[in-house]
Amino acid sequence: xxxxxxxxxxxxxxxxxxxxxxRPSRPPDYEKENRALVAxxxxxxxxxxxxxxxxxxxxxxxxxxxxxxxSLLTTKDGGKRFYWPAIAGAWKPYIGGxxxxxxxxxxxxxxxxxxxxxxxxxxxxxxxxxxxxxVHEALLVPFHAGGIPVGTVWAVIHNDHRHDDHKFDAEDxxxxxxxxxxxxxxxxxxxxxxASRHLAAIVESSDDAIISKNLDGIISSxxxxxxxxxxxxxxxxxxxxxxxxxxxxxxxxxxxxxxxLRRGERVDHFETLRQCKDGKQVNLSxxxxxxxxxxxxxxxxxxxxxxxxxxxxxxKAKKEIEVSAHLRRVQDAERRRIARELHDGxxxxxxxxxxxxxxxVEEKDKLSPAVARCVAENSDLISQASAxxxxxxxxLHPPLLDEVGLESALRSYLEGFRERSKIExxxxxxxxxxxxxxxxxxxxxxxxxxxxxxxxxxxxSTALVRLSRTPREIILEVKDEGRGMSDEAQSNMTSGAGLGxxxxxxxERVRLIxxxxxxxxxxxxxxxxxxxPLTDLPVNDQARIDDAQxxxxxxxxxxx
Numbered sequence: 001x002x003x004x005x006x007x008x009x010x011x012x013x014x015x016x017x018x019x020x021x022x023r024p025s026r027p028p029d030y031e032k033e034n035r036a037l038v039a040x041x042x043x044x045x046x047x048x049x050x051x052x053x054x055x056x057x058x059x060x061x062x063x064x065x066x067x068x069x070x071s072l073l074t075t076k077d078g079g080k081r082f083y084w085p086a087i088a089g090a091w092k093p094y095i096g097g098x099x100x101x102x103x104x105x106x107x108x109x110x111x112x113x114x115x116x117x118x119x120x121x122x123x124x125x126x127x128x129x130x131x132x133x134x135v136h137e138a139l140l141v142p143f144h145a146g147g148i149p150v151g152t153v154w155a156v157i158h159n160d161h162r163h164d165d166h167k168f169d170a171e172d173x174x175x176x177x178x179x180x181x182x183x184x185x186x187x188x189x190x191x192x193x194x195a196s197r198h199l200a201a202i203v204e205s206s207d208d209a210i211i212s213k214n215l216d217g218i219i220s221s222x223x224x225x226x227x228x229x230x231x232x233x234x235x236x237x238x239x240x241x242x243x244x245x246x247x248x249x250x251x252x253x254x255x256x257x258x259x260x261l262r263r264g265e266r267v268d269h270f271e272t273l274r275q276c277k278d279g280k281q282v283n284l285s286x287x288x289x290x291x292x293x294x295x296x297x298x299x300x301x302x303x304x305x306x307x308x309x310x311x312x313x314x315x316k317a318k319k320e321i322e323v324s325a326h327l328r329r330v331q332d333a334e335r336r337r338i339a340r341e342l343h344d345g346x347x348x349x350x351x352x353x354x355x356x357x358x359x360x361v362e363e364k365d366k367l368s369p370a371v372a373r374c375v376a377e378n379s380d381l382i383s384q385a386s387a388x389x390x391x392x393x394x395x396l397h398p399p400l401l402d403e404v405g406l407e408s409a410l411r412s413y414l415e416g417f418r419e420r421s422k423i424e425x426x427x428x429x430x431x432x433x434x435x436x437x438x439x440x441x442x443x444x445x446x447x448x449x450x451x452x453x454x455x456x457x458x459x460x461s462t463a464l465v466r467l468s469r470t471p472r473e474i475i476l477e478v479k480d481e482g483r484g485m486s487d488e489a490q491s492n493m494t495s496g497a498g499l500g501x502x503x504x505x506x507x508e509r510v511r512l513i514x515x516x517x518x519x520x521x522x523x524x525x526x527x528x529x530x531x532x533p534l535t536d537l538p539v540n541d542q543a544r545i546d547d548a549q550x551x552x553x554x555x556x557x558x559x560x
Contacts, residue, residue: 008123008124008125008126009123009124010124011108011124013123013124014118014119014120014121014123014124015116015117015118016117016118016119016137017115017116017117019117020117020168020169020170020172020173021170023167023168023169023170024169025169025170025171026169026171027171028171028174030269030285030306030308031268031269031285031287032061032062033062033175033178034208034268034269034285034287034304034306035268035269035287036058036061036062037206037208037287037304038287038289038302038304039054039058040054040055040058040182041210041302042289042302044186051186052070052085052086052183052186052187053085053086053088055070055086055153055179055182055183055186056068056069056070056086056087056088057088058179059088059153059155059176059179060088060089060155062175062179063139063155063168063172063175063176064166065089065155065156065157065168065172066089066090066091066133066156066157066158067087067088067089067090067091067092067155067156067158068087068088068089068153068154068155068156069084069086069087069088069091069095069153069154070084070085070086070087070151070152070153070154070183071083071084071098071099071106071151071152071153071154072085072150072151072187073101073150073151074098079101080100080101080102081098081099081100081101082098082099082100082101082104082106082107082151082152083096083097083098084096084097084098089156090133090158091131091156094131099125099127103125104125105118105121105125105138105140105154106140106151106152106154109140109141109142109152110142110149110152113142113149114142115139115140115141115142115173115176115177116139116140117137117138117139117140117168117173118135118137118138118139118140119135119136119137119138120134120135120136121135121138122134122135133158133159134158134159135156135157135158135159136156136157136158136159137156137157137167137168138154138155138156138157139154139155139156139168139172139173139176140152140153140154141153141154141173141176141177141179141180142180143180143181143183143184143187144184145184145187145188146188150187151183151187152180153176153179153180153183155168155172155176181205185205204223204224206223206225206304207225208225208304208305208306209223209225209226209228209229209230209303209304209305209306209307210223210225210226210302210303210304210305211223211226211237211242211302211303211305212291212300212301212302212303213242213300213301213303214299214300215258215261215262215298215299215300215301216241217241217242217243217254217258218239218240218241218242219237219238219239219240219241219242219244220238220300221234221238222234222237222238226305229276229282229305229307230245230274230276230277231276231277231278232244232245232277236277242254245274245275245276246274246275247273247274247275247281250272250273253272257270257288257301258301261288261290261298261300261301262298264290264292264298265290266287266288266289266290267286267287267288267289268287269285269286269287270285270286270287270288271283271284271285271286271308272284272286274305282307282309283307283308283309283311283312284305284306284307284308285305285306285308286303286304286305286306287303287304288301288302288303288304289301289302398412398413398444401440401441401444405433405434405435405440406432406435406439406440406443406444406467407429407431407432407467409440409444410427410429410444410447410465410467411427411429413444413447413448414427414451414465417451417455421451421455422461423451423454423455423460423461423462423463424461424462424463425451425462425463425464425465426462426463426464426465427464427465427466428464428465428466428467428468429466429467430467430468430469431469432467432468432469432474433469435474435534438512438513439474439513439532439534442509442510442512442513442532443467443474443476443530443532445505445506445509446476446478446506446509446510446517446528446530447465447476447478449502449505449506450478450506450528451463451465451478452502453502454478454480454482454526457482458480458482458483458484458525458526459482459483460480460481460482460483460525461481462480462481463478463479463480464477464478464479464480465477465478466478466479469534471534472533472534472535473531473532473533473534474531474532474534475529475530475531475532476529476530476532477527477528477529477530478527478528479525479526479527479528480525480526481524481525482525482526483523484521484522484523484524484525484526485519485521485526490521503519506528506530510530510532513532513533514532514533515530515531515532515533516530516531517529517530518530518531
């Protein structure tokens, strides 16, 4: 037994709820949630008296913890204690036990009426010291009946859990809150109404569309989420055939599902399309379970439908970004290769030809005037071609970018640009040091594209290129004093409908790194500002893709 004279630790010493925000969180497993919801609904239908134990088992499975259970306030003594009517996992032998209302984790949760995460509860509540296995972390969520807090659902990670570093995260909290809502409904219904009303209340409170039908496909129930998702009211849907929401080209799919249900089979996480009242089609994840009568005969089906349109759109966007990133890398690699071939191949041949031509020029006195003039002209043309090859090679991929970095590459490029365009370009460079290769190449290409646009479209005789750096960002600004973009062009860019090839290319480069591209333009000129994030560690491709999805287009267009 524990030493009862030990001074209990203060509550704040064992609370670590705020850590949930900082911890990495695993992605939601909607398939597992769908299965759990259908199983709980089935358990509520088949055996209402055991629903709390079924809920505890579900918490244990969904949160992958060591123990899970339900705590309810006692009623005969005015709620002075919590008792544990259902426990799953390592603590299952303690079913029927409990804790004081005025000194225990469950009481603290109800006092604050909020989810709480505890560590090593035995340091404060010393009566837990003999309990084995001990608590490493405990996550508790309150639930209510009629607006009054009546209990908690809880999950515990023990010191002997199979993962030494296993801890609760924000996704555990979200799932436990969701299951606490079920606990609230189940607690209220189990005391007052029969199993069918239990099922109806759960179905109506669900965020997912829940539909039941008989084996002929006739709809017999239609919850509020189904109304919101498909646009048909319950009055419009009930009594209609399920093909009401099945597109014509997927009718065979529904027939196959009915056949599986007749055999008593369950359909899990089936992704498909269904049609709404307004004709729009939505991507759904379906979990369909056979409904049986008291004799075990299949009489219908219960369908849980979750709208996964946003997930499909995210998957599509992810694939598009992956393809775009791959094509961009291939394009950059091909430019680098062509630049090298031009410099090392054609460029060197021209140098050799130029040397031969120079020798002939030295002997021009032995030639006729016409031939001598042609030789001199050819020598000049070879020199011009050689210079053009060097320029094209540099524009395709400046060797300085790889050798010494962005700052030197920009200086060299601007020198050539001033000479070719006759535009006076000012360069303001803060020391930025070497950057990740993708950052340097992207910033150089964006500066190159901006200056090309200024030369072609702005009518400006001056431009400014500014490169700066903060501890967490690298910033490139390119400005001119030209005529600016037309209102129509700005409107098209804001809507995304009129993005030109150049701007779209800049946008893609920026968002693949998780940055932002801002364009401001009026009659006094145009400004392009690029901000790219800097981290201490390299950013992998998946992180770039995720950042790009969260960043949407990364493009902002606004007048100055």
